[in-house]
Amino acid sequence: MNHQLTSTQAFWLGHLYHAHSLGLSLSAYAHDQGLRFADLMTWRQRLDVQHISLPPMHRPNRFVAVEVRP
Structure with missing residues (x-):
């Protein structure tokens, strides 16, 4: 299904893909990027x-x- 992403959706989706490409857990990635882990999981x-x-x-x-x- 094709979706037109909002800028906020694209922002969080980009972070999810970046964490995956680095091979990091989301908690480690959030810490490294100065993000709240809870926000990353909520958006996921x-x-x-x-x-x-x-x-x-x-x-x-x-x-x-x-x-x-x-």
Whole structure:
């Protein structure tokens, strides 16, 4: 579905794609850019509800493999 984006939608969508292209989590990206994480997530949800194509979220591994030796 084609949408004519408002300047505000384009602003936040640009940030979402930039975070994805850098391979950063949205929280890390927001911190680096001086944005509020809550604002970034709010706009991600708004754009999703409007069926605007979003980049996948980068989710860093939360667990690492360890080897236990007896």
